[in-house]
Amino acid sequence: MNNDFLSDFGDMSSGLGDSDSKDNQKLQKISGGELEKFAKSVLGELVNDNVPPIPENYKIYFEKHLDDKTMTFKKRILEMMEFENTQDNKQIFIENKVKKSFNSLNHLLQDIAMVYKNTEVIREVLEKKAAELSINSGNLNMLNVIESLQNDMKRYTSLLEKYSMHIKENFEYVNHTYKSIEEQSDFDPVYSIYNFKFLSKILTRCAEGYAKYNYQNSLLLFRVKKSVLDSVSPKDQVILLKNISKILQKNVVKGDIVACYKDGIFAVLLQHTNIQKAQSVAQTLIDNIYNTNFFMSSNEVNIDIQVALTLVKDDTSVDKTLEKVAKALDSSGKDKDPFSVVE
Structure with a gap:
């Protein structure tokens, strides 16, 4: 590897001090000028280590060397950084929300399935009771009431089955989308760190x-x-x-x-x-x-x-x-x- 590939960057103090005076005043207001000095020292460290001062490398060095600064300075700079960039935190938050919503939808589907199952049980109980009454009793009024209930239950279960199929189809689409999101996710859902x-x-x-x-x-x-x-x-x-x-x-x-x-x-x-x-x-x-x-x-x-x-x-x-x-x-x-x- 060529150790002189950063030689064209020249003197570190020559190019970074020519910023607009108004911007300099803002920097000094934030950190008393210490931020500007720190930024220069980070860039100098990159050059000393022969690491290309591209944005990603500069960011890593900046954050590492920030840990060596005073707590007051570090706190103020971290507040600025958090204000400017919260992408990872937002992504974790959104992914967790999506996963919680999917879990809620999954529970809803299970509840609907349970309602359908219990409805079938009630329909079977009514048929059984109707059969018992037809054998043991000649009470036509009671038989008519039960027959009416049976017909109502059949209509109800038919509608429930129809809407359940629609819900199932939509859930399968949501499930496919969720799995696609999960496959692309960079974060672990249990520990909220990278996967x-x-x-x-x-x-x-x-x-x-x-x-x-x-x-x-x-x-x-x-x-x-x-x-x-x-x-x-x-x-x-x-x-x-x-x-x-x-x-x-x-x-x-x-x-x-x-x-x-x-x-x-x-x-x-x-x-x-x-x-x-x-x-x-x-x-x-x-x-x-x-x-x-x-x-x-x-x-x-x-x-x-x-x-x-x-x-x-x-x-x-x-x-x-x-x-x-x-x-x-x-x-x-x-x-x-x-x-x-x-x-």
Whole structure:
């Protein structure tokens, strides 16, 4: 790779200070001029790392370096960023709404089916009672009443069957549309984080970035030890894993990705982060998990987390990389090394 491909960018201080004076005043009003200095330093860091300063890379570096700033500065900038971009949150919100609406529609169809079934039961009871009365009684008035009820029930069930068919056809269309949305979704419905499909797509892109530009992206896998999960009920297992995913989301830099891998294993992708820095991040995340008290059904859970990490390269497929890192989880834990590093 040519290490001089960014040499044409010249002096970092020459081109960024020529903005309109009114815009400069606005920046200074927001952060006392610190935002402009920070923006320059981020661009400088990109050049120093020989990473092309395209918008996507700049965004990742900006968010990573923002974590090193003061809480006041970070809060003000994050507020600006949230105001400008809430696309992922909107997408998760919309997808969850669609899924809840589909579940409600599914329940409605089940209720309609139950109404139809009970109507059939009532019709059969009326026929049975009519037969009994015709044998045991000569009460014509009573027989006429029951016969009238039977005719009304037949008309009612005929209409119900007709509308049920229409409802079923429309539901099948909605179901087809829902499955199409679900197939295109990038988010996991249980944990509200990225799903495996999205993780696989991003890891493939990271491997290509390593091959073309030597981009350093690190992958971390987190798993709650099986003995810990076995000590709680299936319902509490889901709650425990949700809590773990929330801790990971809360404590990674905004540009990094938290996703589901499989079997309760969570993945954290640290973009533009070498393996040395990734080990430091892994230890911080592990500490955050161990510093949290987990209570399931009023009992405290003695958490044991297994972690493995690797640099995303192009020498193996994404699936094989994930399998290799997942296998390395067995070598880590509370009574072993805090994390395993896969070369």
